Amino acid sequence: MTQRAEHSTVMDRLAIDDLITGYAHAVDDGDWDAYRELFTKDGRADYRSAGGIEGGCEEIAGWLSETMRHFPVRQHLIVNRRIALATRDGAPGDTATVRADYLNPMRLADPAGATPADHGAMAPNYTCGGRYAFTVHRTPEGWRLAEVVVHEKWRQVVPNGKV
Template identity: 30%
Template sequence: MASTQDRLDIIETCTRMAWYADHRECERLGEIFADATVLDYTSLNGGEPVTVSPEQIGSAWAQALGRFEATQHLITNHLVTVAGDAAVCTAAFQATHRKGTPLGASLWTLGGIYRFELTRTGETWKIAAVVMTATWGDGNQGLVG
């Protein structure tokens, strides 16, 4: 059985992903992502999952999120399963993106489920994979482009 500390550390690691993204602290993503991380955003963007480094994630997110005046990624209802040095954390998310625009709504909100796979190295949990499953959206998705 996983310790309470493991569960708290896993939840905090997953929460930091949203915090660093929203506060544009992309240089800190190396603290929470494994050297090779699988990102699967195919439910929203199509295509195939990609394997990338924390630096590649930071660069891509800085560019994509930098287009917005503000973002807020809320992650909640964490369900954590630990098996030795591997863990899975499934959680609900809501991500709101704000960008002033002369035409159309200035907000786009997306909701769904994140599935994080984590590995423990020493005392640290790192995200090795993220699967984002979008289940609903509202507002102006055109703000992304």
Template identity: 60%
Template sequence: MTQRVELATVMDRLAVDELITDYAVAVDDGDWAAYRRLFAPDGRADYRSAGGVEGDAVQVAAWLAESLSLFSMRQHLIVNRRVTFGTLDHDTGDTARVQADYVNPMRFVQDGDGSSAPDFVCGGRYAFGLLRTDDGWRLREVVVQEKWRRLPGPRPAPVIN
């Protein structure tokens, strides 16, 4: 590889990383206009494994706004990002796939500000499909695969043999 190609790859990786971070921040802050802007015109998201919906960015943002209003605090942590460029046949380098794990602690709204509410925590894996557009990298696909969740309430006593 030439230095120019290597620099372009590094710049793309940084832009993709920024897009994934912007996604997490938009969801956590409830900035649904910013969330919708992250998507390509034909972009879709699928939250069905977490009990949600599948649809275009407008439909999913509306569902997220309603369902996440139950939580006074959200802190989306997206880690272990694996980025692959040009995954489609005959691609010219304008697509990318990102597989990343997430942990998402949230606090239920209770008595106004939620400061005494119990935590709800879930985790899993994202599969992002990205497309380079005239406006930069955008989400073409977001698929959530929730793997676990911890709900508030008493935990069962450990079994001692």
């Protein structure tokens, strides 16, 4: 691999890593416009293993917008990212896959109506974990998500104040 190809590979890996971080931020912040911008025009996501739906980006963004209202406090931690770049004639290609573990602590909406800032809220804590499988494509706008598949491995609901 030439020095130019190595530099390009490093830059691609950094851009892909930033894309995955952008995904976590968009979901956690409820920024559904930013979420949509992360995907290719025909991008799809599959949340069925976590009790969700599978579909195109627009459908998924709408579903997430409604579903995440039940979780006013959320934080996706996407770790152990393994990026596999496709190559073409020894140079970086235009597709990649990313396998990454996630830990997703959230707080369910308080049935008594307390706000997330109210530390005395009695809403339960909800945590789940698993692995994402991302497929990404290089586009004229940069790297974008072509497919997101969630493989939830576990979940736990704990009443607030309990360990």
